Protein backbone atom coordinates (compact mmCIF):
# COMPACT_ATOMS: atom_id res chain seq x y z
CA UNK A 424 0.00 0.00 0.00
CA UNK A 425 1.40 3.42 -0.90
CA UNK A 426 1.41 6.09 1.80
CA UNK A 427 -1.01 9.02 1.41
CA UNK A 428 0.53 12.14 -0.04
CA UNK A 429 0.81 15.33 1.93
CA UNK A 430 -1.40 18.36 1.29
CA UNK A 431 -0.22 21.68 -0.07
CA UNK A 432 -1.39 24.87 1.63
CA UNK A 433 -0.84 28.35 0.19
CA UNK A 434 -1.22 30.69 3.13
CA UNK A 435 -1.71 34.42 2.82
CA UNK A 436 -0.02 35.85 5.91
CA UNK A 437 -1.08 39.47 5.35
CA UNK A 438 0.85 42.69 4.70
CA UNK A 439 3.11 42.83 7.75
CA UNK A 440 1.33 43.11 11.08
CA UNK A 441 1.24 39.56 12.51
CA UNK A 442 -2.29 40.25 13.78
CA UNK A 443 -3.50 40.61 10.19
CA UNK A 444 -3.35 36.89 9.47
CA UNK A 445 -6.69 35.05 9.31
CA UNK A 446 -7.66 32.49 11.95
CA UNK A 447 -7.80 29.86 9.22
CA UNK A 448 -4.29 30.58 7.93
CA UNK A 449 -2.96 30.53 11.48
CA UNK A 450 -4.61 27.15 12.17
CA UNK A 451 -3.19 25.67 8.95
CA UNK A 452 0.23 27.16 9.71
CA UNK A 453 0.39 25.72 13.22
CA UNK A 454 -0.69 22.27 12.05
CA UNK A 455 1.84 21.94 9.19
CA UNK A 456 4.98 19.84 9.79
CA UNK A 457 6.82 21.73 7.03
CA UNK A 458 6.77 25.48 6.45
CA UNK A 459 8.18 26.79 3.15
CA UNK A 460 8.84 30.48 2.51
CA UNK A 461 10.44 32.70 -0.15
CA UNK A 462 13.62 34.48 0.83
CA UNK A 463 16.84 35.81 -0.68
CA UNK A 464 20.49 35.28 0.24
CA UNK A 465 21.29 36.49 3.73
CA UNK A 466 17.70 37.49 4.49
CA UNK A 467 14.88 35.98 6.48
CA UNK A 468 12.15 36.96 4.06
CA UNK A 469 9.09 39.06 4.78
CA UNK A 470 6.56 36.21 5.00
CA UNK A 471 8.62 34.31 7.59
CA UNK A 472 9.25 37.50 9.57
CA UNK A 473 5.48 38.03 9.84
CA UNK A 474 4.65 34.58 11.26
CA UNK A 475 7.88 33.64 13.03
CA UNK A 476 6.34 34.18 16.46
CA UNK A 477 3.65 31.60 15.70
CA UNK A 478 5.99 28.73 14.69
CA UNK A 479 6.92 25.76 16.86
CA UNK A 480 10.55 24.56 17.09
CA UNK A 481 9.68 21.13 15.71
CA UNK A 482 8.25 22.53 12.47
CA UNK A 483 10.69 21.98 9.63
CA UNK A 484 11.58 25.13 7.72
CA UNK A 485 12.09 25.05 3.97
CA UNK A 486 13.62 28.29 2.65
CA UNK A 487 13.16 28.91 -1.07
CA UNK A 488 16.09 31.19 -1.87
CA UNK A 489 15.42 33.57 -4.75
CA UNK A 490 18.57 33.67 -6.91
CA UNK A 491 18.34 37.20 -8.33
CA UNK A 492 17.51 40.63 -6.98
CA UNK A 493 17.37 42.54 -10.25
CA UNK A 494 15.73 41.91 -13.62
CA UNK A 495 18.80 43.28 -15.44
CA UNK A 496 21.36 40.47 -15.44
CA UNK A 497 24.70 40.41 -17.29
CA UNK A 498 24.98 37.85 -20.14
CA UNK A 499 24.82 34.87 -20.32
CA UNK A 500 22.26 35.08 -17.48
CA UNK A 501 18.64 35.69 -18.30
CA UNK A 502 16.12 36.74 -15.64
CA UNK A 503 13.21 34.65 -16.94
CA UNK A 504 15.38 31.51 -17.18
CA UNK A 505 16.76 32.00 -13.66
CA UNK A 506 13.31 32.58 -12.19
CA UNK A 507 11.78 29.58 -13.99
CA UNK A 508 14.57 27.39 -12.69
CA UNK A 509 14.06 28.76 -9.18
CA UNK A 510 10.35 27.88 -9.19
CA UNK A 511 11.02 24.45 -10.74
CA UNK A 512 13.57 23.68 -8.00
CA UNK A 513 11.32 25.06 -5.26
CA UNK A 514 8.37 23.01 -6.51
CA UNK A 515 10.57 19.89 -6.52
CA UNK A 516 11.70 20.55 -2.93
CA UNK A 517 8.09 21.00 -1.78
CA UNK A 518 6.96 17.93 -3.76
CA UNK A 519 9.59 15.76 -2.03
CA UNK A 520 7.88 16.46 1.32
CA UNK A 521 4.40 15.95 -0.14
CA UNK A 522 5.45 12.61 -1.64
CA UNK A 523 6.73 11.56 1.78
CA UNK A 524 3.27 12.25 3.21
CA UNK A 525 4.09 15.53 4.95
CA UNK A 526 1.78 18.56 4.61
CA UNK A 527 3.56 21.72 3.48
CA UNK A 528 2.41 25.26 4.31
CA UNK A 529 3.83 27.75 1.81
CA UNK A 530 3.87 31.29 3.19
CA UNK A 531 3.00 34.24 1.02
CA UNK A 532 3.13 37.89 2.03
CA UNK A 533 -0.29 39.54 1.52
CA UNK A 534 -2.57 37.32 -0.54
CA UNK A 535 -1.19 34.25 -2.37
CA UNK A 536 -3.13 34.81 -5.60
CA UNK A 537 -2.56 38.55 -5.80
CA UNK A 538 0.90 38.88 -7.41
CA UNK A 539 2.02 36.27 -4.87
CA UNK A 540 5.05 34.05 -5.29
CA UNK A 541 2.86 31.07 -4.34
CA UNK A 542 1.07 31.29 -7.70
CA UNK A 543 4.08 29.80 -9.48
CA UNK A 544 4.17 26.82 -7.12
CA UNK A 545 0.42 26.42 -7.46
CA UNK A 546 0.77 26.27 -11.25
CA UNK A 547 3.36 23.50 -10.91
CA UNK A 548 1.82 21.43 -8.08
CA UNK A 549 -1.94 21.92 -7.67
CA UNK A 550 -2.92 19.30 -10.25
CA UNK A 551 -0.78 16.65 -8.56
CA UNK A 552 -1.52 17.26 -4.86
CA UNK A 553 -4.52 18.17 -2.76
CA UNK A 554 -4.22 21.94 -2.44
CA UNK A 555 -5.90 24.60 -0.36
CA UNK A 556 -5.33 28.34 -0.66
CA UNK A 557 -6.16 30.59 2.29
CA UNK A 558 -6.57 34.23 1.23
CA UNK A 559 -4.77 37.03 3.01
CA UNK A 560 -5.16 40.77 3.53
CA UNK A 561 -3.49 42.32 0.48
CA UNK A 562 -1.22 45.35 0.54
CA UNK A 563 -3.65 47.67 -1.22
CA UNK A 564 -6.33 47.22 1.42
CA UNK A 565 -3.79 47.47 4.24
CA UNK A 566 -2.50 50.66 2.60
CA UNK A 567 -5.99 52.18 2.39
CA UNK A 568 -6.58 51.42 6.07
CA UNK A 569 -3.24 52.90 7.13
CA UNK A 570 -3.76 55.98 4.96
CA UNK A 571 -7.28 56.39 6.29
CA UNK A 572 -8.89 56.56 2.88
CA UNK A 573 -11.92 54.84 1.39
CA UNK A 574 -10.82 53.61 -2.05
CA UNK A 575 -13.84 53.23 -4.33
CA UNK A 576 -17.43 54.43 -3.94
CA UNK A 577 -20.57 53.00 -5.60
CA UNK A 578 -19.92 52.32 -9.32
CA UNK A 579 -16.33 53.57 -9.44
CA UNK A 580 -13.71 51.09 -10.65
CA UNK A 581 -10.25 50.47 -9.26
CA UNK A 582 -7.22 50.01 -11.54
CA UNK A 583 -4.31 48.05 -10.14
CA UNK A 584 -1.16 49.15 -11.92
CA UNK A 585 2.50 48.19 -11.73
CA UNK A 586 5.36 50.69 -11.56
CA UNK A 587 7.22 48.39 -13.96
CA UNK A 588 4.88 49.40 -16.83
CA UNK A 589 6.27 51.78 -19.42
CA UNK A 590 5.68 55.46 -18.75
CA UNK A 591 3.29 55.69 -21.72
CA UNK A 592 1.20 52.67 -20.63
CA UNK A 593 1.05 54.00 -17.11
CA UNK A 594 -0.06 57.42 -18.34
CA UNK A 595 -2.86 55.96 -20.48
CA UNK A 596 -4.19 53.62 -17.81
CA UNK A 597 -4.01 56.18 -15.04
CA UNK A 598 -5.73 58.83 -17.16
CA UNK A 599 -8.65 56.44 -17.65
CA UNK A 600 -8.93 55.29 -14.02
CA UNK A 601 -11.49 56.35 -11.42
CA UNK A 602 -9.23 55.12 -8.64
CA UNK A 603 -5.85 53.43 -8.81
CA UNK A 604 -3.29 51.53 -6.80
CA UNK A 605 0.27 51.59 -8.13
CA UNK A 606 2.48 48.80 -6.84
CA UNK A 607 6.11 47.73 -7.36
CA UNK A 608 7.70 51.11 -6.80
CA UNK A 609 11.33 51.12 -5.57
CA UNK A 610 13.48 52.14 -8.56
CA UNK A 611 10.36 52.89 -10.61
CA UNK A 612 9.15 55.59 -8.19
CA UNK A 613 10.48 58.71 -9.99
CA UNK A 614 8.82 57.68 -13.26
CA UNK A 615 5.51 56.94 -11.54
CA UNK A 616 5.46 60.23 -9.64
CA UNK A 617 6.19 62.13 -12.86
CA UNK A 618 3.13 60.58 -14.50
CA UNK A 619 0.93 61.27 -11.46
CA UNK A 620 2.05 64.92 -11.51
CA UNK A 621 1.60 65.29 -15.29
CA UNK A 622 -2.00 64.10 -14.96
CA UNK A 623 -2.73 66.60 -12.18
CA UNK A 624 -3.32 63.85 -9.60
CA UNK A 625 -0.80 64.88 -6.93
CA UNK A 626 -3.52 66.26 -4.62
CA UNK A 627 -5.38 62.95 -4.57
CA UNK A 628 -2.37 60.62 -4.50
CA UNK A 629 -1.23 59.07 -1.21
CA UNK A 630 1.99 57.20 -0.46
CA UNK A 631 2.79 54.51 2.10
CA UNK A 632 5.78 52.24 2.56
CA UNK A 633 5.87 49.00 4.56
CA UNK A 634 2.19 49.36 5.48
CA UNK A 635 1.47 47.71 8.86
CA UNK A 636 5.09 46.53 9.19
CA UNK A 637 7.27 47.77 12.06
CA UNK A 638 8.99 50.37 9.85
CA UNK A 639 5.78 51.71 8.29
CA UNK A 640 6.05 55.23 6.87
CA UNK A 641 3.45 57.58 5.39
CA UNK A 642 4.66 60.70 3.59
CA UNK A 643 3.28 63.35 1.22
CA UNK A 644 4.07 62.10 -2.28
CA UNK A 645 5.82 65.35 -3.27
CA UNK A 646 8.27 65.01 -0.38
CA UNK A 647 9.38 61.42 -0.94
CA UNK A 648 13.06 61.01 -1.87
CA UNK A 649 13.11 58.48 -4.76
CA UNK A 650 16.44 57.10 -3.49
CA UNK A 651 14.81 55.90 -0.26
CA UNK A 652 11.72 54.21 -1.71
CA UNK A 653 11.65 50.51 -0.76
CA UNK A 654 10.12 47.67 -2.76
CA UNK A 655 7.32 47.36 -0.19
CA UNK A 656 5.62 50.64 -1.01
CA UNK A 657 2.63 51.81 -3.00
CA UNK A 658 0.69 54.84 -4.18
CA UNK A 659 -3.07 54.99 -3.83
CA UNK A 660 -5.28 57.37 -5.79
CA UNK A 661 -8.74 57.02 -4.25
CA UNK A 662 -11.85 57.56 -6.33
CA UNK A 663 -13.31 61.08 -6.14
CA UNK A 664 -15.37 61.47 -2.98
CA UNK A 665 -18.97 60.41 -3.62
CA UNK A 666 -21.58 63.16 -3.02
CA UNK A 667 -23.28 60.95 -0.45
CA UNK A 668 -20.15 60.43 1.59
CA UNK A 669 -20.61 63.85 3.18
CA UNK A 670 -18.13 66.07 4.96
CA UNK A 671 -15.76 64.51 7.41
CA UNK A 672 -15.26 61.36 5.35
CA UNK A 673 -11.80 61.35 6.91
CA UNK A 674 -9.84 60.82 3.71
CA UNK A 675 -6.12 60.71 4.32
CA UNK A 676 -6.68 61.01 8.06
CA UNK A 677 -3.20 59.59 8.45
CA UNK A 678 -1.69 56.46 9.84
CA UNK A 679 -3.64 54.33 12.24
CA UNK A 680 -2.15 52.91 15.42
CA UNK A 681 1.39 51.54 15.09
CA UNK A 682 1.68 47.99 13.78
CA UNK A 683 1.84 45.42 16.54
Ligand SMILES: C[S@@+](CC[C@H](N)C(=O)[O-])C[C@H]1O[C@@H](n2cnc3c(N)ncnc32)[C@H](O)[C@@H]1O
Nearest residue numbers: 438533534538561562606607633634654655656
Ligand atom coordinates in the same frame (compact mmCIF):
# COMPACT_ATOMS: atom_id res chain seq x y z
C1 LIG B 1 4.97 40.81 -5.55
S1 LIG B 1 3.82 42.00 -4.98
C2 LIG B 1 3.09 41.09 -3.66
C3 LIG B 1 1.69 41.53 -3.37
C4 LIG B 1 1.08 40.77 -2.19
N1 LIG B 1 0.89 39.37 -2.51
C5 LIG B 1 -0.24 41.38 -1.76
O1 LIG B 1 -1.22 40.64 -1.60
O2 LIG B 1 -0.30 42.59 -1.56
C6 LIG B 1 4.88 43.13 -4.15
C7 LIG B 1 4.32 44.54 -4.12
O3 LIG B 1 3.24 44.62 -3.23
C8 LIG B 1 3.24 45.87 -2.54
N2 LIG B 1 3.32 45.61 -1.11
C9 LIG B 1 3.30 44.40 -0.51
N3 LIG B 1 3.27 44.54 0.82
C10 LIG B 1 3.28 45.85 1.09
C11 LIG B 1 3.23 46.62 2.29
N4 LIG B 1 3.16 46.04 3.48
N5 LIG B 1 3.23 47.97 2.17
C12 LIG B 1 3.26 48.57 0.97
N6 LIG B 1 3.31 47.89 -0.19
C13 LIG B 1 3.31 46.56 -0.13
C14 LIG B 1 4.43 46.67 -3.06
O4 LIG B 1 3.97 47.54 -4.06
C15 LIG B 1 5.31 45.57 -3.62
O5 LIG B 1 6.14 46.08 -4.65
